Amino acid sequence: MKLAGRMSRLGTETAFEVLARARALEAKGHDVVHLEIGEPDFDTPAHVVDAGVAALRSGYTHYSPSPGIPELRSAIATFSGKKRGLTFSPEQVVVTPGGKPIMFYVMLALAEPGDEVIYPNPGFPIYESMINFVGAKAVPTPLREEREFRLDVEELESLITPRTRLIIINSPQNPTGGVLERSDIHRIAELAVQHDIMVMTDEIYCDILYEGEHVSIATFPGMAERTIILDGFSKSYAMTGWRMGYGIMPTSLVPSISRLVTNSVSCTATFVQRAGVAALEGSQEPVLAMVEEFRRRRAVIVDGLNAIPGIRCAMPKGAFYVFPYVGGLGMDCRKFADYLLEEVGVATLAGTSFGAHGEGYLRLSYANSIANLQKALSRIDEAVRRLR
Ligand code: PLP
Numbered sequence: 001m002k003l004a005g006r007m008s009r010l011g012t013e014t015a016f017e018v019l020a021r022a023r024a025l026e027a028k029g030h031d032v033v034h035l036e037i038g039e040p041d042f043d044t045p046a047h048v049v050d051a052g053v054a055a056l057r058s059g060y061t062h063y064s065p066s067p068g069i070p071e072l073r074s075a076i077a078t079f080s081g082k083k084r085g086l087t088f089s090p091e092q093v094v095v096t097p098g099g100k101p102i103m104f105y106v107m108l109a110l111a112e113p114g115d116e117v118i119y120p121n122p123g124f125p126i127y128e129s130m131i132n133f134v135g136a137k138a139v140p141t142p143l144r145e146e147r148e149f150r151l152d153v154e155e156l157e158s159l160i161t162p163r164t165r166l167i168i169i170n171s172p173q174n175p176t177g178g179v180l181e182r183s184d185i186h187r188i189a190e191l192a193v194q195h196d197i198m199v200m201t202d203e204i205y206c207d208i209l210y211e212g213e214h215v216s217i218a219t220f221p222g223m224a225e226r227t228i229i230l231d232g233f234s235k236s237y238a239m240t241g242w243r244m245g246y247g248i249m250p251t252s253l254v255p256s257i258s259r260l261v262t263n264s265v266s267c268t269a270t271f272v273q274r275a276g277v278a279a280l281e282g283s284q285e286p287v288l289a290m291v292e293e294f295r296r297r298r299a300v301i302v303d304g305l306n307a308i309p310g311i312r313c314a315m316p317k318g319a320f321y322v323f324p325y326v327g328g329l330g331m332d333c334r335k336f337a338d339y340l341l342e343e344v345g346v347a348t349l350a351g352t353s354f355g356a357h358g359e360g361y362l363r364l365s366y367a368n369s370i371a372n373l374q375k376a377l378s379r380i381d382e383a384v385r386r387l388r
Helices: 005-009 014-027 046-057 070-084 100-110 125-133 153-159 182-195 251-264 270-281 285-306 333-344 370-387
Strands: 093-096 116-121 137-142 164-170 198-202 227-232 245-248 362-365
Touching: 005 125, 014 333, 046 270, 070 093, 070 227, 070 245, 070 270, 093 100, 093 251, 100 125, 100 164, 100 198, 100 227, 100 245, 100 251, 116 125, 125 137, 137 153, 153 182, 164 182, 182 198, 285 370, 333 362, 333 370
Parallel strands: 116 137, 116 164, 164 198, 198 227
Antiparallel strands: 093 245, 227 245
C-alpha cells in the first residue's frame, strides 16, 4: 500500500510500545514493575464516577456541540480562571477527548510548511511529531539538568527567527518534572509579544506541583490574545481512560479549532463531559491527597536512585516523573532501558524517547505504590551491579 508522504513524518509515544513489550513478557510469566506509563495509579474520585453513571442513566448519550456542553465550558472557564488569577469566558473553551487533540488541532490550525515551531527537548514526543506532520520546522530548545530542566530563555531568544510561528512550553514538565520559574515565564512572554509569536502552554500537570504556586504565561501583559492553554482531566483527576481535556484560547481561534473537532471526532462523549462538571465543581480533596502521596513516593524514588552507584537523580518540582542520569554506565540510554526490562523486569523509558537531548537519561514514572518502587529500585541496583 502506498501511504501519504506525511505518514513518514509522524512520530509516536514510546510509552505505549514499551507497555506492549512489558505485557508480552508478563504473558510469558515474567514479573514486571511498570514505571513506563504516565498515568496516575489512583481511581477516578467516586463522586466523578457517580456523575458519569448518572449522566448515562439520564440520557446524556447523544452528540453535544463540538466545543463542548455549555455547563462544562462554563465550569472550565470559572475553575481554570480562578486557579490562574484570570477571567475566562466559556466561549474561549474547547473541550476535546483528552488534552492531546489540542496539540493536534493547534498545530493544524497555526503551522504550515515554512513556519518554525520552538518546543522543549526532551519533551512530550507528540509536539515534535505534530510539528513535523504538518510540515513545519521543529526547532528544539534543549532542557538541561544543570538548569533543573528549565529552558534557557537566552537560548530560546537566539532560536527565534521571522518564521517562528509558535512556542510550546510545558510546566510542570514531562519527562523531567522541571518547573519554569515566574521570571522565566515572564521573559518568554516578553519575547512572544515582541516578536508576535503565539504560545501553546501545556499546563496538564499544573495541579501536581510540590512547591510554590502554578504560574500561567497567560497572566502576563499582552498574552491573553496569543496564548492557548492546554489542560485536562487525565492527570489531576486520574481520568486518563475517560478521554477529556480542553484548550482555552483567544475567541478568534475557537471557530477553527471547533471545526477541526467537527471534522474529526464531532464532540467529546457527552456523559463524560457531565462527569467533568462534577470533577471541577466537587471536592478537590482527592486531588490534594493524590499529590501528597506522589510527594512521598518522589522522596523514595529520588533517594533510592541516588543511592545506586553511577546513577544521579535531581529532585523534580512537579508532575510524577524522575529523569535520572544513567549515561556513565557504559550503555546508551535506550540499551539500558531495554536491559532493565529484559534482565530485571523494570519497565522505564529511554530519555531519547522524548527527543535527542534526552540522551543519557531515563524517565521513570512514580505513579506506582511505594512497595513497587522499592522493588524496582532494588532490581535496578542489582542490574547496575551486574554491569561492573
Ligand atoms: N501533555 C503532556 C505533557 C502529557 O504528558 C500528556 C499525557 O501524557 C498530555 C498532554 C495528554 O494527556 P491526555 O490526552 O490524556 O489528556
